[in-house]
Amino acid sequence: MLPTTRGDFWAEITQIGMDRLWMQRFHVSLPQVSTVASRPGRRSIGFLTECNSSPLQHCGLNVLSGDIIVNKFDLAHHRSGADYHLGTMSLPTDELDTAVEVIIGRELLKSPDQRIVHPHPALMSRLLKLHKAVGQLARDTPDILERPEVARALENELVHVMVRCLAEGASADTTTGVRRHDAIMARFEEFLEANPDRPLYLTEICAAIGAAERTLRASCEEHLGMGPIRYLTLRRMHLVRRTLLHSDPSKVTVTQVVTDHGFWELGRFSVAYRMLFGESPSCTLRRPAEQPNIHLSRPSSLTTAEPRAT
Structure with missing residues (x-):
């Protein structure tokens, strides 16, 4: 995840793992470009969780409130503005196929080009409410999710609505x-x-x-x-910053770190670095690394916030 503007960056991520279903909720403060990797053997979907969320582009396609992203690739790119809210869900591929057969009595009409699905508004509203409710349980009362009957009921309902959204929605061609x-x-x-x-x-x-x-x-x-060279530069500058924040200034130098990431014009790099991060590379190296504020809620959620990660 690469913030593309200067400012206070934080990201809150809630992950909930049930028996078959995994779900996540993201809230990100600044405009960003992210590379999204999918775990092999699982099928995943994504959607904006708030109607006032900043716009999202998935592999260059506009995703509107009420749309579902169907992830069919090992790698995808997301681009969003500030105050971005995203939800995801995934199932093992064979579990999804079985659920589809049970719920709708046939296979999904699979299209290799299907990227965006437009579900019926009532079904999408139901999915959003369920997703939000489970996220709130994970944050506020995670012990409830330890009860097998509760987790099983929530999982079954989420899978049921997910399948209906995919099966009964209209897809956008590419x-x-x-x-x-x-x-x-x-x-x-x-x-x-x-x-x-x-x-x-x-x-x-x-x-x-x-x-x-x-x-x-x-x-x-x-x-x-953005163009390829600007993206390459942005990507490597964030990697430099991460390395500087976690390095011992008595053992490494800014020059070592910067050149290790493919930058040779040190003067130009320092100017660009200060413009993006608001400080010089040497200042970043000298100050202690900022530790993420991590709150673990057993058994199944992870929420992280990273103030000023940029």
């Missing part, structure tokens, strides 16, 4: 161009991950992932709201 951009962005992320510590140039990136420069630029603007 174009060949969108699918091609998805594949390019997956290769782009893989290349950045494999080359974290050396300077990268646009011509080199394009050759490595097999995409024309114009196509890569268009794909990045669609998915990330």
Whole structure:
């Protein structure tokens, strides 16, 4: 998750694991771009949990209040504004297929291009209320979720409404161009991950992932709201900051950390770093790391808030 503007950043994440169903709730303060990885063997959905949430783009597609994102990829990009609220749910693929057969008596009409589903408003409203209620239980009275009969009843109801939303909703089609951009962005992320510590140039990136420069630029603007070099720089600057915050100033130097992340023009880097984070890299290295405020609520929720993570 990369905040794209300067300011006080915090994120609250609630995770709830039931027997088969996993769910999460996110509330993020600043505009951000995030890379979302899906666990193999599970099918997941996502949706805005508040009608006043900032807009969301999923792989370049606009997601409105009342829409459901159907995640069909190992990796996806989300882009949002400030005050962003998202909910997710996932089931093992075979468990979802079984639930579909039991609830609607047939298989889902599977489309390889299905990304966004528009459920009936009444069903979507029911899903949002259930999701919010379980999130509040996890935060306020988590011991209730330890009771097997309560957890089982909530899980069954959530799965039932989830399946009906997917089965009875209308889906939005995607174009060949969108699918091609998805594949390019997956290769782009893989290349950045494999080359974290050396300077990268646009011509080199394009050759490595097999995409024309114009196509890569268009794909990045669609998915990330910025060009590939700006995204690479933003990504690495956040990695530098994280390393500086967790390093011992008696053992490492700013120059070591910065060059280890592929930055060689130290003067330009320092100016850009100060503009984004409001302080010099040396100030970040000298001060103690800010520890996240973590509150664990047994048995099944995790809520974290990280003031001024940027």
